[in-house]
Amino acid sequence: MRILVTGAAGFIGYHLSQSLLADGHTVYGLDALTSYYDPALKRTRLDLLQRQNGFDFGQIDLTDAAALGVFVAEAEAEVVFHLAAQPGVRYSIENPQSYIQSNVVGTANLLEALRQHLPKHLIFASTSSVYGGNTTMPYAETDRADSPLSLYAATKKSGEALVHSYSHLWSIPSTCVRFFTVYGPYGRPDMAILKFAHALAAGEPIDVYGHGRMQRDFTYVSDLVAAMVAIMEKAPVMGRPVAGDSLSAVAPFRLLNLGGGRPVALMEFIASIERAMGANARLNVLPMQPGDVVATQADTALLKALIGELPTTPLDVGIGRFVAWFREYYGT
Template sequence: MRILVTGSAGFIGFHVSSKLLDLGYTVVGFDNLNSYYDVELKQARLEHLLERDQFHFVKGSLENRSDLEQLFEEHRFQVVIHLAAQAGVRYSLEHPQTYIDSNVTGFLNILEMCRIHQIGHLLYASSSSVYGANRKVPFSVEDMTDHPVSLYASTKKMNEMMAHAYSHIYGLPVTGMRFFTVYGPWGRPDMAYFSFTRNILEEKPITVFNNGEMWRDFTYVDDVVQAIANLIPLPPAPDSNWNGQTGSSNAPYRIYNIGNHSPVKLMEMINLLERHLGKKARMEYRPMHPGDVEVTYADTKSLEEQVGFKPETPLDAGLGKFVSWYKAFYQVKGLELTKSISGD
C-alpha cells in the first residue's frame, strides 16, 4: 500500500512515517519545510526518513494546488494521512492569514485531490483545541464544539465541517483525529515541555501562565502513532443508527479523541522535568494567555470501543525518553548546547 503523509518532516508526521515504514508500507512524504520553528530539526528528521528505501519525499505547499495535482498524478495513493498544518495557538493571534492559507485553503486542496483520485481513506489531524470554551470534562466527541477561543481552533473546526461535507456529498471515507498535547522525542520547540527543557538547562527562566493552574492531557507520540496505524485499515462506513450525534454520521465519517485520558497539572510536569534534568527551574508567572484553556481532558471511549486501543504512556516515562533524546541530539555538556544532526 502506498500512503501519503503530509507534514512528514514535522513532529507527528516524522513518527507516523517511521512507523508505517516499519510496517512495510511505501510512504510518500510531503512538506514545505517552513521556518515556523527550527528548520534544521525538520531537516534532521527528514534525513532519517530518507535513509529508508520505501520513503520518497516531495517538497511543496498545501495552498499551491498545482503542487498537489502533480503529487497525486505521479503517485497512486490508497490512503492519505494529512498532518501538515500551521500549528500553534498563540502564533495564530499574530499571523492569522497564515492559518487560513495552510489550514483552510490547504485542506480544501487535499479534499479535492482525495475526491478526484477516489482515495480509499483520508485521515486528518484535528485538535483538542476545538473544544474551546467547553466546560464539561472529559471532552467527548459527542460534545458541541461551537465556541473556539483561537483562530487555530477555528480552522480545525472548519476542517471537521469541510471533511464532513465532502464525506456526505462524495462518499469519501474520512477520519478526524483530535490530538491532545502530543509530546516526545523529536518534538516541536514551540511546545512548553521542549522550551522548558531548553531554558532549564541554560539556566534561563521559564514562563508559566495562569500561575501554573492549568491541566493538560499529555499524550506520548508513540501512542498517537499506534492509534493512527490502527485506524488506517478501518475506513468509516455510514452509521445506519445515526441520530445526530457529532462523533459519527450517516456519511462515512468519524472523529476520535486521541489523548491519554489522564490530565496532569502544569506544575507537576515542570517538577518531573526538573527531576529528569537534575536542575531546578526559575519561573516567571504570567496571566492566562488569550487563546489558551485551563484544562484539556480526552474521553477516549469511542477509540477504545471501535479501534481497540487507548494511549496510556505515563508522563514521567514519556518525559524521560524526551530528555534522553534532547541531550543526545543537542549534545548537552554542562550548560553548553551544540546541535548534532546525527540523530538519536
C-alpha cells in the first residue's frame, strides 16, 4: 500500500516506517526536523530510512498548509499514520505556543488536506495523558477524558476531537491510538530512560520524581509498532462494534489504548537499567512535577478484541536492547 507517516524521523515514526518498508509498502515520510531535541538523532533515523527502497521524504512543517497539501496530494496514501507532534508534558508548560501550533493547528491542516484525498484509514497518535485526573485503573477507552493535567494532554485531546469531526463530516475511517510510555532504541533524549542511561554512564545522580512512587505502563517500541501495523486492517465501520467498543455512534471513529496493561514501578524500571548497564544509580528524589500523574495502566480488552494478544517484550529484554543501542550510538 501507499502509506503516509507524519513524524517519520521521530522515535516511533522511524520504527513504524522501518516495519512498513520491510513489509513491502511504499512509505511517504514527512517531518519538520525541529530542534526540540538534537536534530542529529532525527537525521540518523532519517538516513537509515532513506537507505531503504520505497521511502519518499518531505521536510515539511505541519503549520505550512500549502506545502503539506501538495505532499498529501502526491502521496495519494491509502493509510495515514499521523504521529508528528510537539511531545513532552513538562516542556508544554514552558512553551505552550509550540504545542498549540503543531498539535492543534498542524493536525487541522493535515485533516483539511486529507479531505481532498480521502484515505481508507487514518490512525492518529494520541496519548495516555488525555486520561489526566482519572483515578480508576486501568484506563478504558470508554472512560471520560475531560480533565487533562497538562497542555500537552489538552492539545492531544483537541486532536482527537478534530479527527472525530472530520471523520463524521467526510466519512474518514479514523482510529485514535493512545500510547502508554513507549521506550526502546533511538528514543527521544527528553524521555526518562535516556536521561537515566546518560546519568548512569557519567556517574551522575538520577532525578526521580514523585518520590519514586510512580508507576507507568511501559510499552516496548517494537510491540507498539506490531500493534499499529495490525490495526491498519481494522478500520472502524459505523454500526459494526466489537465487545467493549469505543466506536462513535455518528462517525467511523474509534479510540484505542496501545499499552501492555502491566504497570511497572519506576524504581523497578531504574533497577532494570542498573542491571543492564552494570552500575548503581545515585538517586535525587524529588516531588511530583506539574502535569504528571502517579500511575498509568491501559485496559487492553478492546485491543485484544480487534487484533488478538499484543506482543509483549519482557522489561529486562527491552531494557537490554535499549542499553545495547545506547552504548553503540553514544560510544559509552
